[in-house]
Amino acid sequence: MGHKDRSIRYAARVALEHQDPEQWQGRVLNETHRERLVNGAIALARVGDKSNQAPLLDALNRVSVDGLSSDQLIRLLRAYGLIMMRLGSPTPEQTKALIKRLDPLFPSEDRYLNAELCKLLVYIQAPATAVKGVSLLNSAPSQEEQIDYAISLRHLQSGWTPDLRKTYFTWFNRAKSYRGGASFRKFVDFIQAEALENVPEAERPSLNDLLARATPPPSPLAAIGARRFVKDWRLEELAPLVEHGLENRNFNRGRKLFGEVACFACHRFANEGGSMGPDLTGAAGRFSVRDLLESILNPNLEISDQYAPIVVTTTDGGQVTGRIMNLVGDELMINVNMYDPNEIERVNRAQVESIEPSTVSMMPEGLLNLLNQEEILDLMAFLLSRGDRQHPMFR
Ligand code: HEC
Numbered sequence: 001m002g003h004k005d006r007s008i009r010y011a012a013r014v015a016l017e018h019q020d021p022e023q024w025q026g027r028v029l030n031e032t033h034r035e036r037l038v039n040g041a042i043a044l045a046r047v048g049d050k051s052n053q054a055p056l057l058d059a060l061n062r063v064s065v066d067g068l069s070s071d072q073l074i075r076l077l078r079a080y081g082l083i084m085m086r087l088g089s090p091t092p093e094q095t096k097a098l099i100k101r102l103d104p105l106f107p108s109e110d111r112y113l114n115a116e117l118c119k120l121l122v123y124i125q126a127p128a129t130a131v132k133g134v135s136l137l138n139s140a141p142s143q144e145e146q147i148d149y150a151i152s153l154r155h156l157q158s159g160w161t162p163d164l165r166k167t168y169f170t171w172f173n174r175a176k177s178y179r180g181g182a183s184f185r186k187f188v189d190f191i192q193a194e195a196l197e198n199v200p201e202a203e204r205p206s207l208n209d210l211l212a213r214a215t216p217p218p219s220p221l222a223a224i225g226a227r228r229f230v231k232d233w234r235l236e237e238l239a240p241l242v243e244h245g246l247e248n249r250n251f252n253r254g255r256k257l258f259g260e261v262a263c264f265a266c267h268r269f270a271n272e273g274g275s276m277g278p279d280l281t282g283a284a285g286r287f288s289v290r291d292l293l294e295s296i297l298n299p300n301l302e303i304s305d306q307y308a309p310i311v312v313t314t315t316d317g318g319q320v321t322g323r324i325m326n327l328v329g330d331e332l333m334i335n336v337n338m339y340d341p342n343e344i345e346r347v348n349r350a351q352v353e354s355i356e357p358s359t360v361s362m363m364p365e366g367l368l369n370l371l372n373q374e375e376i377l378d379l380m381a382f383l384l385s386r387g388d389r390q391h392p393m394f395r
Pocket residue numbers: 258261262263264265266267276277278280283292295296299300302303304307308361362363364367368383
């Protein structure tokens with residue numbers, strides 16, 4: 001039950017759940033090994049009855065959180081969540097104790113831990129979650145992380161002020177320009193509608209105004225926002241710094257910058273981000289450090305076929321650049337604005353003179369020129385880590 005391999009912990013728990021809880025619930029409740037207790041609590045939450053709710057919460061409350069890794073904390077929080085979901089909501093007394101215990105952990109350094117904390121703190125209606133959650137929502141670099149907070153906050157009823165609500169609902173206007181699957185926009189609308197239901201009648205008209213008024217930002221590059229030009233960086237200057245080996249780097253700052261200079265807007269990395277360019281999670285394995293830097297500094301040097309725009313030249317000398325989406329009858333449908341899949345130009349096939357790959361990448365040049373040296377090194381460390389915050393570069 002406390003094995004370091006999660007598959008074995010899982011198998012042990014399933015085996016336990018197939019035994020009569022009468023035989024083992026006492027041992028779970030008196031367990032002193034943290035990992036065994038948390039895993040046992042999950043088992044008992046799944047197969048026990050309501051009489052187990054209070055003893056289980058008490059047992060988990062005795063677990064010291066000192067020295068627990070983010071993953072261990074997440075498991076502890078899931079055990080709390082499961083107990084309340086399956087065995088009954090907490091009493092006012094239990095709620096007070098839980099807020100006292102969990103509120104100080106939020107926010108943490110870890111984005112996944114924060115998502116879990118936010119969910120649980122909203123469930124127990126911890127009042128400080130409005131301020132803290134909205135602030136995380138505003139600073140989260142990826143749309144996935146933002147959605148984690150937004151989706152939890154829609155159920156929060158305590159701790160709001162009109163200003164916090166305004167900031168929260170402004171996010172929905174931003175989210176409407178985000179890209180996802182075919183139903184993405186609908187899901188954002190659902191979250192927004194449910195969030196509005198928790199707003200007092202009196203505040204609704206002004207929020208509805210706000211939601212109707214704002215226009216979405218024109219492009220993902222809007223994320224760059226207030227960043228200013230720092231320096232025209234050259235490969236020869238940066239490559240030795242990165243090749244020398246990165247140390248003492250800051251994972252969270254690297255990830256944040258990945259959002260601030262818009263990489264996340266176009267690239268997926270460790271399961272977050274957009275899909276206009278290739279997934280960069282494994283880029284560290286495909287490129288040497290120098291080539292990786294070069295492809296960021298100079299995106300036009302080598303454009304991967306899969307993502308290259310095409311240039312269609314017509315018999316009357318005109319040119320259309322974009323991506324071919326479809327051929328409908330005799331017409332080529334070309335998406336001419338990579339930021340807006342609905343912006344389509346049609347070219348009659350009979351009028352096509354030539355179709356060539358473009359020599360200009362869709363990735364803008366000069367993004368690194370918005371960063372100072374330390375920031376570039378954190379961004380590169382993040383990229384080279386493949387998403388592993390435990391990597392020695394961050395020690
Ligand atoms: C506007 C969209 C956009 C933005 C913003 C953007 N990229 Fe790209 N990027 C692309 C596209 C499209 C390609 C593939 C076409 C090409 O090779 O030029 C690409 C290619 C790359 C490659 C080569 C990957 C490969 O497998 O060939 C790297 C590395 C890269 N980008 C890193 C970054 C980093 C780091 C940032 C942020 C500083 C960034 N990109 C910002 C669109 C973008």
